[in-house]
Amino acid sequence: MKPRRVAIVGAGVIGLCAALYCRRRGFDVTVVDRRAAIRTGCSFGNAGMIVPSHFIPLAAPGMVKLGLKWMWNPRSPFYIKPRLSWDLLAWGVQFWKSANRSHVERSAPVLRDLHLLSRSLYEQLAAEPGADFGFTPRGLLMLCKTSHGLEEESHAAIKANELGIPAEVLDAAGVGRLEPHTQTDVAGGVFYPRDCHLSPSALMAHLEKTLAADGVELCWESQVERFNVINGRLVSLQLTKSEGGDSTSRADGVSIEFDELVVAGGIGSTAIGRDLGLRLPMQAGKGYSLTLDRPRQSPTACAILTEARVAVTPMGGRLRFGGTMEMAGIDERINASRVAGIVSAIPRYYPAFQEADFAGLPAWHGLRPCPPDGMPYLGRSRRHANVIVATGHAMMGISLAPATGQLVAALASGDTSPIDLATMRPDRFD
Numbered sequence: 096m097k098p099r100r101v102a103i104v105g106a107g108v109i110g111l112c113a114a115l116y117c118r119r120r121g122f123d124v125t126v127v128d129r130r131a132a133i134r135t136g137c138s139f140g141n142a143g144m145i146v147p148s149h150f151i152p153l154a155a156p157g158m159v160k161l162g163l164k165w166m167w168n169p170r171s172p173f174y175i176k177p178r179l180s181w182d183l184l185a186w187g188v189q190f191w192k193s194a195n196r197s198h199v200e201r202s203a204p205v206l207r208d209l210h211l212l213s214r215s216l217y218e219q220l221a222a223e224p225g226a227d228f229g230f231t232p233r234g235l236l237m238l239c240k241t242s243h244g245l246e247e248e249s250h251a252a253i254k255a256n257e258l259g260i261p262a263e264v265l266d267a268a269g270v271g272r273l274e275p276h277t278q279t280d281v282a283g284g285v286f287y288p289r290d291c292h293l294s295p296s297a298l299m300a301h302l303e304k305t306l307a308a309d310g311v312e313l314c315w316e317s318q319v320e321r322f323n324v325i326n327g328r329l330v331s332l333q334l335t336k337s338e339g340g341d342s343t344s345r346a347d348g349v350s351i352e353f354d355e356l357v358v359a360g361g362i363g364s365t366a367i368g369r370d371l372g373l374r375l376p377m378q379a380g381k382g383y384s385l386t387l388d389r390p391r392q393s394p395t396a397c398a399i400l401t402e403a404r405v406a407v408t409p410m411g412g413r414l415r416f417g418g419t420m421e422m423a424g425i426d427e428r429i430n431a432s433r434v435a436g437i438v439s440a441i442p443r444y445y446p447a448f449q450e451a452d453f454a455g456l457p458a459w460h461g462l463r464p465c466p467p468d469g470m471p472y473l474g475r476s477r478r479h480a481n482v483i484v485a486t487g488h489a490m491m492g493i494s495l496a497p498a499t500g501q502l503v504a505a506l507a508s509g510d511t512s513p514i515d516l517a518t519m520r521p522d523r524f525d
Contacts, residue, residue, distance in 0.1 A: 102353035105360035112500030140459030142406035152469030170436030172404035176423035189467035216497035235290035384417030403440035484521035
């Protein structure tokens with residue numbers, strides 16, 4: 096029997112993991128991406144954390160009030176650029192509607208299960224021959240500068256333990272015992288031993304190498320020009336060369352036939368969905384990171400500076416700091432104030448560091464795809480029987496990618512998902 100064909104639009108970590116698990120199910124797989132093979136984006140410069148501790152969606156009680164407070168501070172962790180945009184207004188209204196306790200109660204077990212499944216799959220991937228992407232299962236520390244911050248994180252720790260995610264509340268001395276070689280100035284923290292970290296760029300390189308060796312076709316600098324329908328069913332997509340693409344690109348005029356189509360284009364999925372008659376509202380949440388090649392000190396576990404919302408990840412001798420959520424539309428420009436906000440927070444928690452350590456250091460940025468309720472889009476489209484949507488993972492793309500990929504492969508195979516996808520159905524805002 097001829098293998099079934101899967102076309103995946105998007106070669107970020109979600110698209111590549113979907114390709115990996117679909118190929119391992121025996122599908123012929125083609126991945127299409129508008130960017131060049133050598134690229135940057137959300138999947139490359141992020142904090143590289145696998146975080147079962149992050150079971151609360153972005154749309155949660157108190158976030159609207161906190162966001163309004165923060166958005167007037169140019170260095171705050173959250174910023175919405177004022178602009179006339181119906182899409183932004185509609186997104187904000189839906190975020191406000193979703194930021195309630197019942198939404199969190201429905202979503203938390205689903206996010207927990209996705210993160211834990213991904214963690215298990217990462218362990219399997221890391222054990223495979225040739226896998227070297229820095230998978231490190233040493234936990235995560237939520238560092239709290241203030242007693243108020245520690246109290247809030249302690250409440251989250253109680254909920255985590257209720258959900259079966261181990262969490263330990265530590266005082267300042269406890270933090271010191273856990274990280275004896277890193278000087279901290281904090282009131283305490285919460286330790287999540289099941290969390291892990293890795294090197295995102297090394298992971299992406301490993302996935303691409305594995306897919307190429309396994310016969311998956313990767314089409315770079317390839318824009319979807321149109322989708323073709325026969326007898327009411329999507330059967331193929333037509334490619335054109337991306338704007339600015341290399342003259343050697345084979346995309347122009349190429350038609351890719353498929354039995355299953357996977358939409359995994361990150362923030363670009365909204366436009367792809369529009370072409371398919373799907374409504375996938377998202378805002379681009381721009382994040383930044385800076386990486387020190389020779390840090391003064393380095394923790395053994397990854398960490399989050401809680402009040403500042405800054406992530407800290409050791410990566411093979413280097414140390415990465417990342418953060419902020421800047422909603423300014425599809426805007427690739429670097430906002431120096433946002434980067435300065437990250438840098439200024441670091442010495443408050445790690446006194447050994449100085450702001451001068453980051454002078455002249457290039458800042459990476461990526462546009463995270465953020466749905467208004469803080470939950471990914473994952474599942475089959477009701478409009479098209481052979482379209483699977485897998486996008487909108489916001490800050491948790493790396494953490495949720497293997498689980499998402501495995502679930503996409505299960506759906507493409509006609510199997511029942513082991514995780515309830517109701518809260519993530521792609522047509523929930525129709």
